[in-house]
Amino acid sequence: MIANVLTIAGTDPSGGAGIQADIKAISALGVYACSVVSAVVAQNTCGVRSFQALAPELVADQIDAVLEDVRIDAVKIGMIANAGIAEAVADRLRHHGARNIVLDPVMVAKSGHALLDPEAVFALRERLVPLAAVITPNLPEAAVLLNRPDDWSLDAMKAALPALLALGSDYVLLKGGHLAGEDSTDLLAGPEGTRAFTAPRIRTTCDHGTGCTLSSAIAALLPHHPMPEAVARAKAYLQAALAQGHRLEVGRGHGPVHHFHALWGSEG
Template sequence: MMIANILTIAGTDPSGGAGIQADIKTFSALGAYSCSAITAVVAQNTQGVRSFVALDPGFVAEQIDAVLDDVRIDAVKIGMIANAAIAEAVADRLRHHAVKNIVLDPVMVAKSGHALLAPEAVAAVRERLLPLARIMTPNLPEAAVLLGRGDDWTAEAMRAALPELLALGPEWVLLKGGHLADSAESTDLLAGPGGVTPFAAPRLVTTNDHGTGCTLSSAIAALLPGRDMVEAVGAAKTYLHDALAASAALDVGHGHGPVHHFHALWSDHPAM
């Protein structure tokens, strides 16, 4: 099988743990070739987002066209969209090129709590991008915004929300349960044509959780070509868990540090 080519459409992270940088690291670690289109340039580090500049929607569209006019793309990961005009541009170009295997991570708020999506853009993401997605990967606060409901989640409420999220248009939904911190396990629910599949993993105690959402959605995109959805999500979850478990080997920043994307590839004592 040929090496998969994966396109990420997202914002940047100069500290390297999230956004485009995390996506490219994840694709590379999992044996896929990376292409990218930048939606916003973000000034952030492990301690938070300072500001961001959204790029011109026409230029975002031109980046996407430049890739898709030339490169066979096997899957697309969509992360930070920033505003409604960019959402419209991205949806238009992906529809024009009839792209398949779209993984949508509805990035709305950074780990630090800073907003990364304009409030008026939520409707555009919901109405224009979600119907194109093969899978979306919201966390609980993001799912609450998409559904227009409160953020009072329980395990039962997670399962009950799955049909509503699927009704927004994606073929599959991976609803991430990491924000339910009342158990020793973190459980995500995958819902789609095959029913509901839970993915439970031991909850890891670490502050190195910057970019976990970006990494998981990118891992799904990298692994999806040639696999069914349940298999791809399971393998992506394993990769992220191992990257979190190995993150203490990194010493990056003074806030929420990054996961170790290359935990399986770097030796214990890399060259200095």
Template sequence: MAVVIANILTIAGTDPSGGAGIQADIKTFSALGAYAASAITAVVAQNTQGVRSYVALEPAFVADQIDAVLDDVRIDAVKIGMIANARIAETVADRLRYHAARNIVLDPVMVAKSGHSLLDADAVAAVRELLVPLVTLITPNLPEAAVLLAREDGWTADDMQAALPDLLALGSAWVLLKGGHLEDNAQSTDLLFGRDGMTAFPAPRIATRNDHGTGCTLSAAIAALLPSHGMVDSVREAKAYLHGALAASNALDVGLGHGPLHHFHRLWPQHEPAR
């Protein structure tokens, strides 16, 4: 019996340096054996050192892209990244609802690694009220979770656990709260929470500055795995893939700032780290 290759759609912004956004999503889907389709929400001028500017596309054109894919291609999962503004959030929610999209993973991208905002202030409510209730999983980091819950940033491990029911109450079926911003130099623990309870995913921190696109890659990996795995297994396998991509990232020599992960670490020949 032939294996059916999953088709995954990413709806996100671009990264011309190739480490995050649409480019990272396509690399991740491909590395994990899925076919990548995409709809661009914003064109971003960024590199490993930061975001210079971005131009959000017209919502009608974003809708045309999504419709063009979903009218023609069987899509088994959707990853949503950078939304940019409230009108695009409304459009994405409308088109995904119209097409009855499933296995939707929302990475609520609000701020780039460099600290530059990637979401208009008026869009937070639209993401919270229109997109989150529509999706299967949200994957906020701690600053993003603080914005979604309208609470102060500054978290402890106990705060993470306490916030899980409030995040789930926003309407998604599952929440993956990422603990990378906790001040723990040894471990980075993510918490998956759903109606059946919580699963913790600890991982040792990797000493590398090549962490550009980490959140994009993790959410994309989960989306690529969801059509053939349960949620817990998808997160576990996605975390393992991300860990490997971080561990192998020093083999790349890309940029002067926070370099990209090695998305194809399982597929490319091994090289000595760049000097």
């Protein structure tokens, strides 16, 4: 069975992040992608210029339009922009009994531009996190979720996992890419305990949309794999997409990862 996955996120005209990256990652992994736009974002590889959040009612209507017609096997939630959209998304997903929800708590773009109103953090934490099968915060996002200083070490990451799990998701994938070092370690915590995923750090500027890509890949894999296996496969997919990003010539800033590295051949 080919799974159907819904992504709820903001746009990226340059195609490397946001809902465009989600659709690419989901499709590259052999899954059918549906999408709901939460915000229209004016951005490129150099940064975010501005964004306009859609009306919560329109976001809700998009969700209803998809879920009343299409069997959805997993949902990825990215940029929600404000508290009204967070409430609308939570309400409609709960109403439709959505499952395999992957929440990427997008708060700040790689360029440093805020993508989430401060008032929305409470709504995200209280309404969306408890619906999630897994949340995938990076370290700055985890600091906001826990209202703690943004100073981290690997030991601090391990110590923060119980508090993150207490927010209500089934699993937490705490991403350690912001730490220094030759390796990058992510920690997956859940019912089976904690598992570390460590990989060599790829020195590249082609890292636009990594968080969007990883969370979408997990959602694409969840319908057919248990969480630890889905995360492991998604991490391997992203690692290869990062390593092959140099084959693309997109923009003058942080270029995209190569979502279709396994499908477009090895030359280039």
